[in-house]
Structures are given as C-alpha cells and as structure tokens.
Amino acid sequence: GEDVEQSLFLSVREGDSSVINCTYTDSSSTYLYWYKQEPGAGLQLLTYIFSNMDMKQDQRLTVLLNKKDKHLSLRIADTQTGDSAIYFCAESGTGGGNKLTFGTGTQLKVEL
Amino acid sequence: DVKVTQSSRYLVKRTGEKVFLECVQDMDHENMFWYRQDPGLGLRLIYFSYDVKMKEKGDIPEGYSVSREKKERFSLILESASTNQTSMYLCASSRLGDRAGELFFGEGSRLTVL
Numbered sequence: 001g002e003d004v005e006q007s008l009f010l011s012v013r014e015g016d017s018s019v020i021n022c023t024y025t026d027s028s029s030t031y032l033y034w035y036k037q038e039p040g041a042g043l044q045l046l047t048y049i050f051s052n053m054d055m056k057q058d059q060r061l062t063v064l065l066n067k068k069d070k071h072l073s074l075r076i077a078d079t080q081t082g083d084s085a086i087y088f089c090a091e092s093g094t095g096g097g098n099k100l101t102f103g104t105g106t107q108l109k110v111e112l
Numbered sequence: 113d114v115k116v117t118q119s120s121r122y123l124v125k126r127t128g129e130k131v132f133l134e135c136v137q138d139m140d141h142e143n144m145f146w147y148r149q150d151p152g153l154g155l156r157l158i159y160f161s162y163d164v165k166m167k168e169k170g171d172i173p174e175g176y177s178v179s180r181e182k183k184e185r186f187s188l189i190l191e192s193a194s195t196n197q198t199s200m201y202l203c204a205s206s207r208l209g210d211r212a213g214e215l216f217f218g219e220g221s222r223l224t225v226l
Contacts, residue, residue: 035215092213102147102154102156
C-alpha cells in the first residue's frame, strides 16, 4: 500500500528558512498536499501541488516536487514563531483525492 | 465561517463501554472521513463516506463502525472500547471531484479508555 514518510522533528531559529521533507511511494498520485496542525487544533490545508508541476510558490511557502525520486519538500522562508506546528504531507493516490494517505508529521519548533 | 464540528473535545470511558463520536459539517460536502492520530504514526484512516448511507473501510477499521444517515452528519462508533483505542480522533469533510483532497478538519476528540 501507499506509504508516506517524514522526519519527526525540525528545529530552526526565527528568521531562518525551514525545509520539511517527505517521501512517498505511490507514483500515480495526482496531487500532493501539505497540511498544518497548530497545537490543540485540527489540520488545515496549507498548499498543494499537481503532479505535473515541479515547483509552486505561495508567499513564504515553496513546494518542490521531484517525481523521479518521489520526494516532496516544503520550504518556509523567514520562519516565525507562529509557524511552530506539526506539518503533514499527504498524497492523493489514484483516486484524485477522495482518500488521502498522510505522513507521520514533522514537528517544527521555531526558537528565538 | 465554514465548520466541521465534533461533539466532544475530551472523553474518558471504561473498557467495554460503547462510545459514540459525532461530527457535523455545514459545507454540504459529499465526502466525510474519520481518522485517528497517534504520535509517530501520523493520521490513519478508519472509515470514510462519499454519500448518505454509503461507507468504505479505511486502513484500520477493526473495532469501529460508522453511520451516515444525513449528509451533514458522520458518526464513529466503538462498540466495545479497548485501551488501545485511546487516541485523538479527527473528523474531516471534502467535496467530490478535483478538490476532494482539500479536507476541512474538526478540532478533534481526545478519547481515553481506562
């Protein structure tokens, strides 16, 4: 079955860039997603990328997709304390998104 | 403001009790999902539903059942709670079609089974 892997923790200093990485196994995934979970809350969609794209930029966020290596990354520029959260990547599989497979989540800690 | 509402934020139950977790969405979404979240394991899909009275098993359905009698409401049932079902339960909804991966989540229900 599908498997999505992430490292569990990342710590950065405020103002630095953060890069959160993800590897997935289902090469037929149509979309790949990044979700953010703040403490005590549910997940919210941060951004997504269509599988025929290599890169997507949205303000401080840059998503890079390497389909050959099945590697997805999320770069947050000028990381702020408010970015401290758990970040999940997810793949849609062949269903186009009806059933997402989530990664283990990366806890991002931003230090002053 | 669009919302997915889970009826209970925190529950404490005893082993063997029947547990109902309720979820309501106000976005007229066709898809609804129940996930459980455990540290180091991420989110795992228990059940999902793409229409009223329709349900499909996710990756870990054992020990759970669901009910979708109305479009806006999706209930998760633990027939006989066990300690290994202590977890955070997250409900989500989405549209059908290309935007199906844009899930809207509730705040979660933290269940402790003693």
